Amino acid sequence: MIFPNPPITEAIFDITVNLRDSFNHEILLTFHEEVKESFPNIQKRMAFQGGIELKLDNLDEIHPQLLPISNKPEGYIFVSQDEKRVVQARLNGFTFSRLKPYESWESFYTEANQLWEKYAQLTSPVKVTRLALRYINQILIPATGTVELKNYIKTVPEISNDLSVIMEDYFMRIIVAHADYRPSKAIINQTIGQVTENEKGERVVPLIFDIDVFQQVNLQHDDEEIKNIFELNLRSFRDEIFFKSITDQTKELFK
Structure with a gap:
């Protein structure tokens, strides 16, 4: 309906x-080269973990903070010019998002699947674990x-x-x-x-x-x-x- x-x-x-363990994350930038005409804007996606900073000379001061797990990005976010379509190319997977207005399943799935196939072709995943x-x-x-x-x-x-x-x-x-x-x-x-x-x-x-x-x-x-x-x-x-x-x-x- x-x-x-x-x-x-x-x-x-x-x-x-x-x-694969030896995968070079810069290959994900190669993926952007293939899609940048439709998704010109790019952002790094970093992995963070929560932490608490304690000062031994003043235990009353507690500073919650987010700490980067690595100085390397865990992936990249590519955004269309109108900001209605977003692609995430990550070390652990691929995501395509379509924001309002949503047109149809056919147009949404067709574009998502085409982009996924480009990602898979470049990264050659060892296996797919979740859909x-x-x-x-x-x-x-x-x-x-x-x-x-x-x-x-x-x-x-x-x-x-x-x-x-x-x-x-x-x-x-x-x-x-x-x-x-x-x-x-x-x-x-x-x-x-x-x-x-x-x-x-x-x-x-x-x-x-x-x-x-x-x-x-x-x-x-x-x-x-x-x-x-x-x-x-x-x-x-x-x-x-x-x-x-x-x-x-x-x-x-x-x-």
Whole structure:
């Protein structure tokens, strides 16, 4: 089902890999040479770890800080001129993101797969270990009075009837599996924000509905099964979760 005004704010295609130990990270810059016409902007991606600095002469002073694990980047981020498409070429994998407006699965997947094949051709991964498809949706619920979330989303947190409270905010995270799509799993995150205004100046409550479907694998980078898992498993699983979680009233918001 295609909506004129889809709620997708970001669609993400992600593949985790193992590269050979002797891999030269500068090869990732060669990848940029091949795609820079479409993705001219480049940023380094560094790996950091949290740390705490303690001064022995003053133990009352504690300074949390992020420390780089290495002076070498763990990858690079390539961004299109309009900043709507982003590629991450990393030592542990590849990610393609499409920001709003999302056009269609066909255009999104075709571009993601073409870029992945370029990455794989240059890096020759030892193996592919994880495939993931993530869709971050923002549903703008009209705030014309008391908002009943169940009118828009079918899975919501329940508050005891014995509590006389009003839910002002929530964050919910669940991990699910489905017999038809095993061994894939899905991480579903939901949260609501504060009342704001949409482009028309109408008061709305933003509901974030984040669906991250993934499968642990052990495949060669050129295995046809990668394409099958994305198109026949992960995409279908994501669609089932989305369409069976929203109501007809929600669908009207996307027209």
